[in-house]
Amino acid sequence: MSDIAERVKKIVVEHLGVEEDKVVENASFIDDLGADSLDTVELVMAFEEEFGIEIPDDAAETIQTFGDAVGFISKAV
Amino acid sequence: MFDLTGKSALVTGASGGIGADIARALHAAGATVGLSGTRVEPLEALAAELGGRAHVLPCNLSDAEAVEGLVKRAAEAMGAVDILVNNAGITRDGLVMRMSDADWQAVIDVNLTATFRLCRAAIRGMMKARWGRIVNISSVVGQTGNAGQVNYAASKAGMVGMSKSLAAEVASRGITVNCVAPGFIETAMTDKLNEAQRAGILGAVPAGRMGTPQEIAAAVLYLASPEAGYVTGATLHVNGGMAMV
Numbered sequence: 001m002s003d004i005a006e007r008v009k010k011i012v013v014e015h016l017g018v019e020e021d022k023v024v025e026n027a028s029f030i031d032d033l034g035a036d037s038l039d040t041v042e043l044v045m046a047f048e049e050e051f052g053i054e055i056p057d058d059a060a061e062t063i064q065t066f067g068d069a070v071g072f073i074s075k076a077v
Numbered sequence: 078m079f080d081l082t083g084k085s086a087l088v089t090g091a092s093g094g095i096g097a098d099i100a101r102a103l104h105a106a107g108a109t110v111g112l113s114g115t116r117v118e119p120l121e122a123l124a125a126e127l128g129g130r131a132h133v134l135p136c137n138l139s140d141a142e143a144v145e146g147l148v149k150r151a152a153e154a155m156g157a158v159d160i161l162v163n164n165a166g167i168t169r170d171g172l173v174m175r176m177s178d179a180d181w182q183a184v185i186d187v188n189l190t191a192t193f194r195l196c197r198a199a200i201r202g203m204m205k206a207r208w209g210r211i212v213n214i215s216s217v218v219g220q221t222g223n224a225g226q227v228n229y230a231a232s233k234a235g236m237v238g239m240s241k242s243l244a245a246e247v248a249s250r251g252i253t254v255n256c257v258a259p260g261f262i263e264t265a266m267t268d269k270l271n272e273a274q275r276a277g278i279l280g281a282v283p284a285g286r287m288g289t290p291q292e293i294a295a296a297v298l299y300l301a302s303p304e305a306g307y308v309t310g311a312t313l314h315v316n317g318g319m320a321m322v
Contacts, residue, residue, distance in 0.1 A: 038246065038247070045204075045205075
């Protein structure tokens with residue numbers, strides 16, 4: 001797993017309090033990992049901080065799964 | 078009770094009578110205060126009076142960019158914004174048939190839109206801290222209406238609906254959002270009334286007197302305190318019984 005994926009996973013595990021092995025490619029933050037809509041906003045804020053990037057609102061809406069997040073951030077950094 | 082040691086509070090309209098007393102009350106409870114307003118002189122006088130733990134942060138709330146930057150400046154000066162008190166407000170009274178779009182818009186911009194922008198900017202840090210207090214100063218006329226004040230009453234009623242909605246969004250993060258709705262309070266705003274107007278108003282106040290800025294500040298202090306953690310989306314009316322809602 002890439003360094004970016006590891007860092008994203010660490011944030012997701014810490015923020016949502018889920019087991020690491022649940023955070024897989026197509027795991028949906030809301031449907032599979034128990035996030036509410038505010039959690040998804042906070043995750044995006046945490047990603048922005050960790051990677052020093054800006055994630056615009058329309059892009060944030062497309063980040064539904066762990067894989068989406070890793071994919072978006074990999075392109076953005 | 079009501080110990081705010083270690084907390085930082087940003088108060089808008091701190092150059093006015095009510096805002097200054099809100100800042101004094103929070104400061105006396107141990108908070109560091111950020112004093113915002115348009116007139117620098119009274120802010121500096123207040124900061125000097127308070128001594129330590131006071132920062133002067135001038136801001137024109139009708140300037141969108143300045144509003145966006147205010148919370149950031151406050152956080153830089155104080156380390157955080159744990160408590161936000163949206164107290165600044167303006168009036169441009171007039172009967173509807175004579176009210177210009179500009180008078181409508183100016184009041185909505187400062188009283189409602191600036192409050193929204195400051196809330197939006199402040200909740201970011203509060204969410205991270207898992208603690209925050211927002212107190213928006215509404216008005217009795219937001220509930221009762223008042224001839225000659227469609228713009229002001231709309232802005233103050235709008236504040237209540239906005240506060241309830243925001244309260245629902247952030248309650249799970251330890252952030253509360255409440256309103257205080259003053260009735261007739263002795264300030265520069267009510268000093269402009271003539272004797273007949275004053276007598277008319279007091280006839281409608283069961284307490285038989287105007288309220289004091291300190292009585293508003295005490296309500297704000299309560300809502301800003303750790304003890305009020307289970308109170309959110311509420312409006313605390315401080316009006317001498319003028320409107321019992």
